[in-house]
Amino acid sequence: MTRLITSGFSHFILFIGILIMIVPVWMIFASSTHTGLIINTQGLQMFLGDSFYENYLRVLLYKGGFFKEITALKMFLNSFIMATGVAILSVITSLMAAYALVYFRTKYATLLFWMIFVTILVPLELRIFPTYSVMAELNLVNSYFGLIVPISASAIATLFFRQFYKTVPDELLESAKLDGANTWRFFIDFLLPLSKTMIVAMLIFMFVFGYNQYLWPLLVTSSEQYWTVVMGLKMMSGSIVHRFAFVMMSMVPPILIIIVLQKHFIKGVFQDK
Amino acid sequence: MKKVQFKSSYSQYLFLAPQLGILLIFLYWPIIQTFRDAFTMQDAFGFGTQFVWFDNFLFIFDDPAYWIAFKFTIIYSFVITLITASIGLLLAVQANNVIHGKSAYKTLLIWPYAIAPAVVGVMANYFFSERFGLLYHLFNNLWGFNWYESVFDSYIYLIIAGSWKQISANFIFFLAGLQAIQRSVIEASMIDCKNSIRRFWTITFPLLMPTTFFLIIINITYAFFDTFGIIDTTTIGAPSGETRTLVYKAYMDGFRGLDLGSAGAQSIMMMFIVLFITIFQFRYIEGRIHYN
Numbered sequence: 331m332t333r334l335i336t337s338g339f340s341h342f343i344l345f346i347g348i349l350i351m352i353v354p355v356w357m358i359f360a361s362s363t364h365t366g367l368i369i370n371t372q373g374l375q376m377f378l379g380d381s382f383y384e385n386y387l388r389v390l391l392y393k394g395g396f397f398k399e400i401t402a403l404k405m406f407l408n409s410f411i412m413a414t415g416v417a418i419l420s421v422i423t424s425l426m427a428a429y430a431l432v433y434f435r436t437k438y439a440t441l442l443f444w445m446i447f448v449t450i451l452v453p454l455e456l457r458i459f460p461t462y463s464v465m466a467e468l469n470l471v472n473s474y475f476g477l478i479v480p481i482s483a484s485a486i487a488t489l490f491f492r493q494f495y496k497t498v499p500d501e502l503l504e505s506a507k508l509d510g511a512n513t514w515r516f517f518i519d520f521l522l523p524l525s526k527t528m529i530v531a532m533l534i535f536m537f538v539f540g541y542n543q544y545l546w547p548l549l550v551t552s553s554e555q556y557w558t559v560v561m562g563l564k565m566m567s568g569s570i571v572h573r574f575a576f577v578m579m580s581m582v583p584p585i586l587i588i589i590v591l592q593k594h595f596i597k598g599v600f601q602d603k
Numbered sequence: 604m605k606k607v608q609f610k611s612s613y614s615q616y617l618f619l620a621p622q623l624g625i626l627l628i629f630l631y632w633p634i635i636q637t638f639r640d641a642f643t644m645q646d647a648f649g650f651g652t653q654f655v656w657f658d659n660f661l662f663i664f665d666d667p668a669y670w671i672a673f674k675f676t677i678i679y680s681f682v683i684t685l686i687t688a689s690i691g692l693l694l695a696v697q698a699n700n701v702i703h704g705k706s707a708y709k710t711l712l713i714w715p716y717a718i719a720p721a722v723v724g725v726m727a728n729y730f731f732s733e734r735f736g737l738l739y740h741l742f743n744n745l746w747g748f749n750w751y752e753s754v755f756d757s758y759i760y761l762i763i764a765g766s767w768k769q770i771s772a773n774f775i776f777f778l779a780g781l782q783a784i785q786r787s788v789i790e791a792s793m794i795d796c797k798n799s800i801r802r803f804w805t806i807t808f809p810l811l812m813p814t815t816f817f818l819i820i821i822n823i824t825y826a827f828f829d830t831f832g833i834i835d836t837t838t839i840g841a842p843s844g845e846t847r848t849l850v851y852k853a854y855m856d857g858f859r860g861l862d863l864g865s866a867g868a869q870s871i872m873m874m875f876i877v878l879f880i881t882i883f884q885f886r887y888i889e890g891r892i893h894y895n
Contacts, residue, residue: 336799340697341704347694348711351771357737358726373735423622430618436611442619449630451877455828455850456870459857460636461629483629488622500607507607513614542719544832545854560719564836577725584717589710600779 355581362386362574369570385575392568400554402562402576408477409541409558410583415478416540417533420487425529428491429517433503446485454480454546462549472553480550481540487532490599494528495521531598534591538584640867659868668844669869672852675845679761680826686766688818691773692811696803698774699781709778716771720829724836727764731837738763750838754845757838761846764837765830772825773818780814781807820880827877849873 357374364379390402431443454461461480462471470476498521506516522529547561557565559580566576588595609615641659643652663669698708730738731750742748742759750757784807792806831850834840840847840855847855849869857866 337701340700343697344708351715426618427622430615434611434615435608451881453828456873457633457637460633480629483625503607513609538717544721560721563725581718581722585714588717
């Protein structure tokens with residue numbers, strides 16, 4: 331009986347928690363399906379209206395921005411390119427660097443370790459203007475390269491891969507050596523297949539990280555052709571319902587990825603076996 | 604470290620080269636320039652720079668606006684950490700407690716983690732707008748809430764906007780921490796202590812300490828850096844600069860004010876604060892390995 335009461339209480343608390351998360355997003359979604367007139371006269375809406383297709387199609391295809399050069403569709407493409415680029419580049423470089431740190435004997439091990447990990451101390455926000463000048467000198471402002479590479483200069487994934495490699499039994503390398511595997515063969519044929527869960531988790535993590543960037547795209551893209559979704563939020567003109575629709579669409583890709591790949595993500599980050 | 608390793612060879616450096624190369628060009632080089640900026644001053648016409656020792660640092664210490672941003676950053680990270688960790692822990696304990704629907708609850712509470720801070724800010728904007736913001740009018744009826752003019756009210760606005768999505772991250776980590784506690788420990792404690800609330804605080808919570816500690820650091824770094832997008836889409840520092848974090852102020856001084864010397868000095872101050880926090884972080888992570 332007490333068991334029933336306490337579990338009823340738990341469900342109640344969780345229900346409230348879920349309401350706090352869902353209601354604000356739902357209200358913006360419901361409001362995005364009405365006309366601007368209704369929002370302006372009656373405020374945010376709780377129930378769906380009938381301007382869904384009209385509002386969302388207009389937002390996707392309308393050319394916005396200062397020079398009316400970019401559509402939301404193009405911004406989504408840019409965000410997708412940026413997020414995918416960040417995920418792939420940082421995961422590949424981190425996998426390799428962590429491998430070099432864990433599986434090789436060298437007298438410079440400590441120095442190399444600190445050279446990589448001290449970088450976690452300095453998020454992009456702290457070196458934003460000098461990074462911008464470097465990009466300007468290298469002529470990389472307004473390019474996908476400029477959006478992707480400075481964001482990928484991160485050792486967080488290296489830290490996770492290093493921790494993971496340390497839990498791999500020594501016998502794996504011993505048997506690989508007996509099979510005559512060299513450093514590249516061992517990395518590609520033995521270690522990578524074993525790290526699959528961790529790789530997927532880090533790809534998700536870095537994709538969301540790249541997609542959600544706001545300040546850096548704002549600074550490094552003066553040309554509207556390279557605007558991303560998250561930074562475009564502040565730039566978009568249009569009526570209030572179109573902005574609601576844009577906000578709703580902007581959060582769909584990362585939420586979808588987290589929900590669909592939830593199991594892999596949690597498995598990797600917490601190294602659940 | 605591993606007992607069995609490869610001997611150091613050129614291929615080790617081939618594996619390191621991509622990451623080290625990117626870090627050198629896009630991280631180390633800019634950091635060196637940050638230090639150069641912090642110790643130099645550009646003359647008014649931009650013709651040359653002059654080495655000025657610690658003048659930029661003395662200047663920011665003398666600037667009341669710096670200490671206002673400092674105060675806000677400390678209060679903001681403290682309150683956000685407190686709120687998101689306690690709500691996250693409360694939800695995680697309940698989710699760990701239920702038998703049915705555990706994974707459904709997990710899914711329903713995990714997704715706000717994925718939303719960009721700037722998007723959260725734009726959403727919060729709609730709930731706190733004077734025209735049709737529900738929370739604006741609710742609070743306004745309660746105590747005359749007006750974040751355009753009251754510092755306290757603008758704090759409330761940013762604390763709500765900043766906490767919302769971060770509850771998810773706290774929930775995920777606490778739930779993982781709770782599930783990692785061994786079944787036998789819980790069962791033994793159930794025999795020894797019948798009071799479930801006391802059992803939680805004397806047995807379960809101490810076992811969650813590593814997670815709690817880790818989350819405190821995660822939340823502080825979130826409040827320091829990730830809230831830039833929230834502030835820039837909500838108060839923009841309103842009423843008059845009281846709701847700017849240190850990062851936001853440094854950016855504004857560098858970008859709007861074109862004062863790179865001051866921005867550099869402020870960045871270096873932040874690096875020291877983060878260094879301080881990260882030392883703890885490393886102790887936690889390294890400590891965990893020995894623990895396992």
